[in-house]
Amino acid sequence: MASLVPRRLLGGRSKATQIERVRERRHEGFLRYAGFRWAKISGGLCLLIIVSYALVDVTPRHNGGSWYGYTLGTIGALLILWLTALGYRKRKMTSSHWSLKAWTSAHVYLGFSLIVIGTWHTGFQLGWNVHTLAWALMMLVILSGLYGVIVYTTLPQALSNNRDEMTQMQMLEAIRAFDRQLHSAAQPLIPADTAPVLAALDEDPFAGGVRVRLSGRYPDCATAAALRALSVSTGSDREAREKVVGLLKQKEAALVRLRKHLRIRALLEIWLYVHVPLTFALIAALSAHIISVFFYW
16 A cells, blocks of 8 residues: 555646646747747748758849749748738637647748748849839838737736736726825815816826827826925925825826836737738738739749
């Protein structure tokens, strides 16, 4: 019987390890999907292109109009069209090998491989023409995609930490609750001290354009102004004023949390307003590039 105890313990540990591994697979990010499967595929494809570029003899030199250039150009064009399908794919929820996580992983790594495919397709011959325009737009799309990868792998955790299990509506309701308390607490104050408090009550937490939201700086914050004014005021009853100052500090902290939340969300979303239009511009330039090539061919 004594020999069975270690086996049971070992069996329990083995089962716990298996459960932990399943959890890790469920929570792995799209970059690490399937042990970096698409990173390896993309890296292998790039290596194959670089090696073949060095070994293949094209007369007089490599260019987009050679058979090798046409081959890379065809691969690149088809890959670009496939990559644009991610937006449609997001509307379909599956758990197969082509799950959204798998598709996103392939989208990222194969998208990066276009740097090699597209550049080697040109034979490093660039000029002021529609062909170079298509290449330049492709590079801009890739760079904007790189920004998207960075923010989507770093900011969601910051967003979660800042919220502290609160939704945006709950954060807003907390601010409104402080406003109601401030309205009552400010009644004993003299008019000169009441005015900045009333301005703080009328403040819109969502005020400010995209630039202000992205910067996270609100120099015209009425709550901060009221806090500064009442901190140096000596006109009103001290106890009433200190109560209002305390509430203003709590509201200011709540505003900081909400505005940080809005800033992180803006940083997560703003890149799409660059990435998507650039993608459509790339497809238009790519179409012009292909049509012009076949027209003169």
